[in-house]
Amino acid sequence: MAGMSSKRLQKELTKIQGTLPPGISLVSAPDLREWQMDIAILDNPIYPPSDHYRLRFQFSQSYPIEAPEVVFMAINSNPERKIPLHPHIYSNGIICLDLLDSQGWSPVHNVESICISIQSMLAGNTKAEREFDSIRLLWLDLGGLADC
Amino acid sequence: MSYLAESLKEKGNIAFRNGEFIEAEDYYTQAVQKYSRNPLIFTNRANVRLKLQRWDEAVNDSLKSIEITGPNGQNHKAFYFLAQAQLAMHHPHEALSSALTAYDQVLHPSPTAKISPRDMETFSNFVLRCKKAKFEIRDRDRLRRQGDLRAELEETLDINKQRDLDDVSRRLEARELGPVEASERNQEILSNFEKKIAELRTLFAVADPTNHKPREIPDHLIDMITFEPMHDPVITKNGHSYERATLYEHLKRSPTDPLTRDPLTINDLRNNFGLKAACDAFWESGASEWIADW
Structure with a gap:
């Protein structure tokens, strides 16, 4: 029911406004349906620690029973935000991460744990490339879904 | 007679779904006059009376419905509506007991019971709301007996809130307000109240941190x-x-x-x-x- 998602998000927001792990920060949460977070990767030369990447979270009424929709956003200026290079991140910002699809999601995850997972997915990366994009285009050509 | 009542009840249900609460209540009342042994008519009228914020009458209808199904009969909806009306009337103790009965009845339903998939979650949430309300009132009572200024101020805010809510109910009954408008007003009153309480508590916490610190639930x-x-x-x-x-x-x-x-x-x-x-x-x-x- 609607009550559950807004209460839980209100509580997550209160917690997030307190403390967050290094490299993760809340940019805005204008309402309880869409939040933006910035993450920085601290120890991987592919991603300079001064670069921040913008994540957009969109929550349905059924959150946290259903996963939120999480994508990277590209912003041209003020401040500039790029889509990080990673084999599992498309150039349009869509992220292939098991915990974000309906099979891998669990309601014990939360915004903070998702940010940490994405952060560590980038921190452990060794290839500054998007090898998935070619596959995705092929899929689209075949009329398939751009799902991983 | 029961056939006539049934068709009036259906008309009431249609009006209810269209948000025409006053008309719906009228159909249910006519239905009850034709045939008064169908608990569902009373349950439905209780529901529409909740929307019209006529808490007393909603309580009466719920109790009437429960009386017809008997003390051990499955009637979770009536217990849930009863709980809502009791909480609105500031009787969290009674509301909790009604809500627990509703919850228990969907957890251990009779074989023929019609349970909606959301009932359990809804009732469970409502049990929690009643527990919180009961906890807060008792807590404030205890603090007030100790002559605590914060409790007294909170109580004043609470009384004002209740007065504003009652005023909305009265104007709704006098048809100065429509049901949608009334429920918007109520939400505004409640959110204002919560803001003021939060502000008051912050002030006390800053002024006297040892005696007014917030407590975390383990x-x-x-x-x-x-x-x-x-x-x-x-x-x-x-x-x-x-x-x-x-x-x-x-x-x-x-x-x-x-x-x-x-x-x-x-x-x-x-x-x-x-x-x-x-x-x-x-x-x-x-x-x-x-x-x-x-």
Whole structure:
């Protein structure tokens, strides 16, 4: 029911406004349906620690029973935000991460744990490339879904 | 006669779904006059009277419906509507007992019972609301007896809030306000009230940190899915506990353990009586501080 998602998000927001792990920060949460977070990767030369990447979270009424929709956003200026290079991140910002699809999601995850997972997915990366994009285009050509 | 009543009830249901509450109530009243032994007509009229904020009459209708189905008969909806009216009338104690009966009846339904998929979660949430209301009122009472200024100010705010809400109900009845407008006003009143209470508590916490510090609910009493305190915890095979209604909701979507992703079904769950006792003890404890994190 609607009550559950807004209460839980209100509580997550209160917690997030307190403390967050290094490299993760809340940019805005204008309402309880869409939040933006910035993450920085601290120890991987592919991603300079001064670069921040913008994540957009969109929550349905059924959150946290259903996963939120999480994508990277590209912003041209003020401040500039790029889509990080990673084999599992498309150039349009869509992220292939098991915990974000309906099979891998669990309601014990939360915004903070998702940010940490994405952060560590980038921190452990060794290839500054998007090898998935070619596959995705092929899929689209075949009329398939751009799902991983 | 019962046939006529049935068709009037249907007209009432249609009006209700269209948001025409005054018309719906009128149809149900006509239906009751034709045939007064159908508990559903009273249950439906109780529901529409809740929308019209006529709490007293909603209580009467719920009780009438429960009277017809008998003391042990399945009538979870009537108990739920009764609980809502009682809470609105500021009787959290009675409301809690009605809400628990409704919850218990969907947990152990009679074989012919018609239960909506959302009922359990809705009733479970409402039990929690009643517990909070009861806890807060008792806590404030105790503080006020100790001559606590904050409790007195909070009570004044509470009385003002109640007066404003009653005023909306009165104007709704006099048809100066429509039901939609009235419910918007109510939400505004409630959110203003909560803001003022939060502000007041912050002020006291800053001025006198030792006596007015917020209290956190212990983590082991919090459901990991809703982040709310639990009242009916169940335990999984790996030893973690969750609020029954929310875990059922998760299992409907995915029959897996939320932490390990191992297969998990409702039949694998067990009551966690020890934790339930700890939750009950918390609700009974009262606090000299307010709860930071409702």
